[in-house]
Amino acid sequence: MxxxxxxxxxxxxxxxxxxxxxxxxxxxxxxxxxxxxxxxxxxxxxxxxxxxxxxxxxxxxxxxxxFAGLIGEKGRKYHLRVEPGDLRAINRQVVKSDHATLSVPELEFEIEPGTQKAQLTTVEGILSAAAKNLQQHQEERRKEYPEVAAKIDAFCEKLESCARAEMGFTLEVSDPSGNSYVESYEQDVAKDDRLTMTYFERTKEMSRKMGLKVEEEEPEIKPDDRTTVRTRGELSARAPPLRGATRTRLPS
Ligand SMILES: [Zn+2]
The missing domain is CATH 2.20.25.420 (ZPR1, zinc finger domain)
Known part of the structure; x- marks a missing residue:
């Protein structure tokens, strides 16, 4: 893997x-x-x-x-350009958190947060895994919706040809938690002419989706609600807590 x-x-x-x-x-x-x-x-x-x-x-x-419940102060956005034949580029390491959106604009392709588990992989690994995901249920699809299945096959071929750097493409990773990463081969990312990394402020909406506390008017607290509200307050200081260590998941 x-x-x-x-x-x-x-x-x-x-x-x-x-x-x-x-x-x-x-x-x-x-x-x-x-x-x-x-x-x-x-x-x-x-x-x-x-x-x-x-x-x-x-x-x-x-x-x-x-990530042991820790998140970055700011969001991070990576922009990586892969030229055809650049095998070194597709071997760059990638850390993708649960909050990251990955996209390949040339293919109008996007992996939304939460669709793949948080992982340590490579550019190639991300694209191959995406193609593999799309191939699931293709056999049934071919029988019931042959046209859709054919489109998916054609799309997977493109994804795989990106994964092998046979065609050039751009990989964008945007992560409001700041917990995603694309490797640079330069000591100083600013000197990397293929990769840019920028920080951005999280919007309230982004924070809310990540389960963080968002500053806004507190709802009126009824006596019965007190426990719930306190619990929410405690949790909100951190990102969702570390999941059970023995939990395992099926490969995506
Ligand atoms: Zn087993």
């Missing part, structure tokens, strides 16, 4: 010490597998927690990135 392969890339180093291992249920065969929690420092970005699950019984593997 792309996310797993990312662990071997030299630009990312795990902190010394063994990863934490937790026995957890395999989502595919329901036997016990192992979830490894690994802290990783990504240069020019931040520390992330990579949760990687592996099942010795059926070979199921999946991985997910977590």
């Amino acid at each position: 792309a996310g797993m392969a990312g662990m071997e890339q030299q630009t990312i180093q795990a902190e010394p010490g063994a990863p934490i291992e937790i026995e957890s249920l395999c989502p595919r065969c329901e036997n016990n597998g192992t979830t490894r929690l690994l802290m990783m420092e990504i240069p020019h970005f931040r520390e992330i927690v990579l949760m990687a699950f592996e099942c010795p019984h059926c070979g199921e593997r999946n991985s997910e990135v977590q």
Whole structure:
């Protein structure tokens, strides 16, 4: 898997010490597998927690990135230009959080927040995974809606040809949580002539969607509502809390 392969890339180093291992249920065969929690420092970005699950019984593997409830002060927007034949560009590492919107304007293609789990992958990995997702249920579709299926096939071919850098394209990543990242091969991103990164202020609407506290008139508190309101206040200081460490998910 792309996310797993990312662990071997030299630009990312795990902190010394063994990863934490937790026995957890395999989502595919329901036997016990192992979830490894690994802290990783990504240069020019931040520390992330990579949760990687592996099942010795059926070979199921999946991985997910977590941010321990921390979010950036500002949103981040990346703009990456990939020229045809630039294989180095499609190998750039990408961290995609749950809040990120990814788009390829040339294909009028967009991956909305929450449609793929948070992950550590590459440009190629993102596009291949998207093509794979679209291919799901294609067999049924071919029988019932052959025209739609043909359009999807044609589109997936384009996505895959982007994933292999056979055609040039632009990848845009916009993340109001600031927790997404596109690797630069330059020490100073400002010197990267293919990649730009800009910060932006979150709008109230963006914050609300992320589950953050938004400053506005407090609703009137009725005695019965007090517990709910207090709970909401406590949670709102942070992004949604770290999910259960033993939770595993099917590959997207
Ligand atoms: Zn299994």
